[in-house]
Amino acid sequence: MMAVRREAYDVIIVGAGLAGLYTALQLGPDLRILILSEGDITKTNSYLAQGGIATAIGEADDSEKHFADTMACGHFANDPGAVRVLVDEAVENIRIIEGYGVEFDADERGYKLGLEGAHAVARILRMGDHTGKTVLSKLYERVLERDNIAHYDHAYVYRLISTGECCAGVEALIEDAQRIFMAPSVVLATGGVGQLYSNTTNAIGIEGTGIAMGIEAGVKTAGLTDLQFHPTGLYGNDHYESRHFLISEAVRGEGAVLRDENMNRFMEGVHPMKELAPRDVVSRAIHDVIEHQSLGYVYLDATHLDERFFKERFPTIYDCCRNFGINPAHTMIPVVPCMHYYMGGLKTDLDGKTSLRGLYAVGECSHTGVHGKNRLASNSLLEALVFGRRTARAISGDSLRVDDLKWIALRExxxxxxxxxxxxxxxxxxxxxxxxxxxxxxxxxxxxxxxxxxxxxxxxxxxxxxxxxxxxxxxxxxxxxxxxxxxxxx
Ligand SMILES: Cc1cc2nc3c(=O)[nH]c(=O)nc-3n(C[C@H](O)[C@H](O)[C@H](O)COP(=O)(O)OP(=O)(O)OC[C@H]3O[C@@H](n4cnc5c(N)ncnc54)[C@H](O)[C@@H]3O)c2cc1C
CATH class of the missing domain: 1.20.58 (Methane Monooxygenase Hydroxylase; Chain G, domain 1)
Structure with missing residues (x-):
């Protein structure tokens, strides 16, 4: 049997979305870091993020209000200590990514903040409707500048190497060949589980492998039943890159309303926040409407918006709808709820540590406790930043070393x-x-x-x-x- 090639690093990060890249950048230049990902940065949910990053930074806002909205949206099942960290450390992390060259939409009066469902005030930092793409591209430029960070972007990681007491590396397939990567610190940043569903907004490849590997290695999990369905996936385009295109909540933030096949605005009788009610409430209402009407979708009506405004504010959504034969300023958009976000994952403390020593989890594959039963819109990119930085600090302070560990490659x-x-x-x-x-x-x-x-x-x-x-x-x-x-x- 051919020998399996082996490499050693100080830190291995699995995943090249916001959680993976930001954690890598927050680690010191003295550490040899390897990022392994199944695809390039465009094959991440981070890249697809449209709305933006929730941050209490506007004059009408403060972290108490952000805390209250996050808890209420999560049905108070959130961990209050984790939520406190999330909202209190938001601004300092935003300043760091601005230092990396990220520029949010602003005018002479300050940031142009977006409004999304279940937020009491406008607090979403954004760049048009392509926030994820722009932030991730900027961070990746910084990663490429670092001599101490290597990246294999066609590596499918399939197993955690564990000594029983600590994690010591991962096994991966690169071009069908088995490879071993050893490190005393391994960070899983593998994202959510959306592609377990045929109706999802998630990028291809996002199917929960990191969480499954953790389960296999006996790592503690939490919230595994907590799935979030986004109310407004574009109906009928599910063959588009194996996912439904998302019509961001920010469109409802600009006044778009939902209508059934008889043009009734059904959210009026369901929740005081109407179309901007929490996602679970809106998805459930749409599901109920579809059950009782002949059409398999409902309409998102944004026809009150001027076409030029729509095109400028939502260029990606506008282009996608036009490619699909819809002019959203003149025609209502057919939408259905789609699997969107996973609140469950590998249970971590406030520094990204899992129950297996040396193994960390950050971003959507982790369960920090911030989201409770239902994530507040635009809190997940923020979670990746806040807990990515904390994880990097914890790794830098850890003295664990894997020297000449015995390991056995998986044969079958x-x-x-x-x-x-x-x-x-x-x-x-x-x-x-x-x-x-x-x-x-x-x-x-x-x-x-x-x-x-x-x-x-x-x-x-x-x-x-x-x-x-x-x-x-x-x-x-x-x-x-x-x-x-x-x-x-x-
Ligand atoms: C369409 C859409 C819009 C969204 N809009 C917003 C928004 O506006 N604001 C917000 O806060 N949140 C938004 N979200 C949610 C948010 O984008 C995600 O929760 C967040 O980006 C997750 O980041 P991550 O780094 O944890 O994972 P991802 O960005 O999904 O990255 C996961 C990485 O892990 C890699 N990977 C997975 N498995 C393996 C494996 N076995 N081996 C190797 N690599 C692997 C993938 O290749 C990828 O590089 C949106 C989500 C979607 C789908």
């Missing part, structure tokens, strides 16, 4: 007779805005049986590894879903 992986596409379709049907508990119980049994008795074992290859991770993660999510249902019934 199980494979199953379940296709990824069929699992995605199942999630969409049964684990959507409304849950089908009969199907969930049945699928949990099937997944357990599959893991117990896989169809066989083969040399590590991307397809088998991906299916393995999906099955591990789904089984855990479904198990927790049933446990929670049972607890609520008692």
């Amino acid at each position: 992986v199980p494979y199953f007779n379940m296709s990824f596409g069929s699992l995605q379709a199942w999630m969409t049907r049964n684990m959507g805005v409304v849950k089908n508990f009969d199907a969930i119980s049945d699928m949990k049994e099937r997944l357990e049986a599959a893991l117990w008795e896989p169809k066989g074992h083969r040399l590590p290859n991307w397809e088998d590894l991906r299916n393995f991770h999906v099955i591990v993660l789904m089984r855990e999510m479904l198990k927790k879903m049933i446990e929670e249902r049972d607890e609520n019934e008692i």
